[in-house]
Amino acid sequence: MTNKRVLILSYSYSHQTRNLLKTLVAGMEEENVEIVRERLEPVENLRFPIGTIPSTFIMMLLTFFRKRYPIKPLNDVVFQDWDLIILAGPTWSYNPSGPVLSLLDRDGSKLFNGQTVLPMISCRGYWRVHFWGLKALLKKCGIKDVLAPIVFSHPTPEPWRTIGVFLKLAGRTPEKGSSWFRRVYPKYGHSRKQVEKAGTLGKQLGHDIQSGIELTGLTFETPISTDIA
Numbered sequence: 001m002t003n004k005r006v007l008i009l010s011y012s013y014s015h016q017t018r019n020l021l022k023t024l025v026a027g028m029e030e031e032n033v034e035i036v037r038e039r040l041e042p043v044e045n046l047r048f049p050i051g052t053i054p055s056t057f058i059m060m061l062l063t064f065f066r067k068r069y070p071i072k073p074l075n076d077v078v079f080q081d082w083d084l085i086i087l088a089g090p091t092w093s094y095n096p097s098g099p100v101l102s103l104l105d106r107d108g109s110k111l112f113n114g115q116t117v118l119p120m121i122s123c124r125g126y127w128r129v130h131f132w133g134l135k136a137l138l139k140k141c142g143i144k145d146v147l148a149p150i151v152f153s154h155p156t157p158e159p160w161r162t163i164g165v166f167l168k169l170a171g172r173t174p175e176k177g178s179s180w181f182r183r184v185y186p187k188y189g190h191s192r193k194q195v196e197k198a199g200t201l202g203k204q205l206g207h208d209i210q211s212g213i214e215l216t217g218l219t220f221e222t223p224i225s226t227d228i229a
Helices: 016-030 053-064 098-112 128-140 160-169 179-184 192-210
Strands: 005-010 034-039 084-092 116-123 150-153
Touching: 005 016, 016 034, 016 084, 016 116, 016 192, 053 160, 084 098, 098 128, 116 128, 150 192
Parallel strands: 005 034, 005 084, 084 116, 116 150
Antiparallel strands: none
């Protein structure tokens, strides 16, 4: 049996998406899926954390209006036919990240035309607008299918999740701050159990692809957990 081939296109601003993908890929490789990974690299380095409260406000406003951040050229190998393309990245102010938007503008038609795409979203919690917008943009590129997304949301409850992410972007360390805030916001980003869950989903996805199951029929449990371990 010929191994299935999957392309993973990803952008990770604060390493949250990268951490999830590491175990997702490991799970797929256990099922002998051939993986090619391509990280989107912005032309201009996007500093994390941003560093100041005013700069954080400005970036959040710009990304709300879908500001593009140009990316470096992709390797030629990505412009092939694939059994599946996973497009992974964070939500920025309800939208796909600026590097992902730049990818769609510049290479979308050549890259995604006739392909099946599985979005993987790392977010604070508001992922649906991101997905709907991404799906609309992919359709303009001539995709074959957009699958229901795999979504990982930061597990800390609101409003502490939003406050903590904002402070982290602004260069603070809220998870190491006052004792009362640590109790409501003990960790930035995804939990260890969510990272482990990505590996389980990768193994499931790899098995289904190798078995020839119709990809459009796949659905994934949204691994949103209140366990912050």
